[in-house]
Amino acid sequence: MRKARWSSYILQKLQQSKLSTLMVTCFIAFNLLLVSIIVWLSYQSFSAVTFTEISKARLALLNESTRRGFDFITGVTGTAYSLASNRELSSLLETTGMGRLAQIHQRREVSRILDHTIVVSEGITSVELYTDAFNEVTVTMADHIFSLDTLANDAWFSALEKADAAWVPLRENASGQSLVGYAQRIFDSRGGTVAYVLIRLSRADIVRRFADVPMVLDGNVLLVDTAGNVVMQMGKAAAAGGDAWSDQAYTDSSSSIIDSEWIQEHAQAGEDGFEVVSGQPGGAQLVLYSKPAMLQWRLVQTIPVYTLLSPVRQAGWQILGIAVLGLLCSAVLAYVFVRQIIRPLRQLIKRMRQLEKGDFDTRVQLSFTEEYAHLAYGFNHMASQLTMLMEQVKDESRAKREAQTSLLEAQIKPHFLYNTLDMIHWRALDYDAKDISRMIVQLSKLLRIGLSGGRLFIRVRDELEHARCYVSIQSERLPFAIQYQERIDPRIRGCYIPKIILQPFIENAVMHGHPREETLRIQVHIEQDDRAVPDIRIRITDNGQGLMNEWSMEDSKGIGVRNVHQRIQLYCGQRYGVQLSNGGSGGVEVQITLPRIETEEQLNLWLDGEK
DSSP states (O other): OOOHHHHHHHHHHHSSHHHHHHHHHHHHHHHHHHHHHHHHHHHHHHHHHHHHHHHHHHHHHHHHHHHTTHHHHHHHHHHHHHTTTOOHHHHTTTTTTTOOOHHHHHHHHHHHHHHHHHSSSSSOOEEEEEESSTTSOOOOOOEEEEEEGGGTOOOOHHHHTTEEEEEEEEEOOOTTTOOOEEEEEEETTTOOEEEEEEEEEEEHHHHHTTTTTTGGSEEEEEEEEESSSSEEEEEEEEETEEEEEEOOOOOOOOSSOOOOHHHHHSSSSOOEEEEOOSSTTTTOOEEEEEEOOSOOEEEEEEEEEEHHTHHHHHHHHHHHHHHHHHHHHHHHHHHHOOOOOOHHHHHHHHHHHHHHHTOOOOOOOOOOSHHHHHHHHHHHHHHHHHHHHHHHHHHHHHHHHHHHHHHHHHHHHHHHHHHHHHHHHHHHSSHHHHHHHHHHHHHHHHHHHHHHGOOSSHHHHHHHHHHHHHHHHHHHHHHSSEEEEEEEGGTTTTOESSSSHHHHHHHHHHHHOOSSSEEEEEEEEEEOOOOSEEEEEEEEEEOOOOOTTOOOOOOOSSSHHHHHHHHHHHOOOTTTTEEEEEOOTTSSSEEEEEOBBHHHHHHHHHHHHHH
16 A cells, blocks of 8 residues: 555656656666666676686686696606616615615615705605615614505505506695605516605695796696596685695595596596686686696696686776766756756746736747747747737726616616606695705706716715715605615715615615604615725615515516626626625615725726726
């Protein structure tokens, strides 16, 4: 439910957004999407090409390091072969039938030959001899001659029994160094194995031979033999105090993603190559394997792809920064451009609001853009047409009011005139000529004020005079007395009101009131209302029978009441008019609300429709 409301709220805000905001947002979103796609595709393409080139360069360095690093093999194998073919050494190892003292002498000579070999050979940690020829001789000082039982527990010894020589991984020696060795059989004169010579090489000695190209030792580097077995592990590993060369023997192949099975499956015989291995805990790894060297040994190097592509990522961030900077610049330019486009529309909206307020003289300046120029021309033409139509409506409304007024007055004047003349006729038969004369004078005033030269509005004092004349005439005619009273605010006696608005209500009181007493009392109160909009309040009361229950203006069958109400609303507006109700002490109470018009200028404004 909340999600639906939130979606509706966002949709409403989007529908109410400004055009400039919407255009800038769409432009930025489109550019952001475009830049993101371009940067991502560029980064992917650049990464792929760069990764391939870096892999090829690394493979070439690995091959070169393999070629240089294994040059020492010739010297090691030559040293081992020279010891195996040394006849003096072979003769010294034949101790059968010799005495104890002679065996001690021969052992010392063998030890001297081994020490001399270490001195003259470069890059050899030690040379050891394993034989049973001197098992009965007690050793008085340390040398490099050991019995064959010492090799019984070494895994490589059983493999050496099937070959004349082999490279073998070795356990740590007394100094704690992890070694790699080359073992060679020594035969006696009868062709039997009389001893085994083992040339030990330290890991540091071998690593130094590959250190000519430092990048070759990045990551994890494995020394692999002909069978794909890992002889030793090299490389730069993170130590506790910083970067240090790892001198740990390769004893557990499961700790690496590369083992003998993987090498035999992926590394082709006699060929080099590289491959990306993914799905590892440390991330994807680049595996490079060099061409085999002289002994068909090769180097296998594993480097994390994340580390290898670190410079590429830095370049990618730089490209992204440049793209974001360009996006910001384009956003600023888009804002300026959109603002220039929207400016004519804002001007048009401003003029439309002025037109809504009634300013029909407002106009829009033409723009250099064709579409906006058409809009401006259409707006200006519409404003001109509205001005003409308003003037036309004013003229037609004025003519309509005059026509309706003439018609309404024509309905009242003949009716009243005929009644009055008829009354004069009957009074002439009943009374003397003086009464007739007095009535004719009142009738003359009545007709003069009623016609008033065709004017629609007369002053309050003239309207009161008109009402008095009517009351005077009716007092002469009717059999009951009429008590007429006025209470007028002196400040409004000179104000303008529509003419003949009191007489119809006085006539209703006289003709239809039927007073319950012998005297008909009519009171007229005229006062001003000093609220925010100054008005004139007229209250007419009588002591007649009052109105019927639930009487309304629509129920009036006479012409006078509706005529006055229609004329007031026609001249002054819908907020003005007449209200009739029963008075609190009997009779009818008439409430007339009119605008306060004090001068001719104000009257002309009302008559011209400006109000």
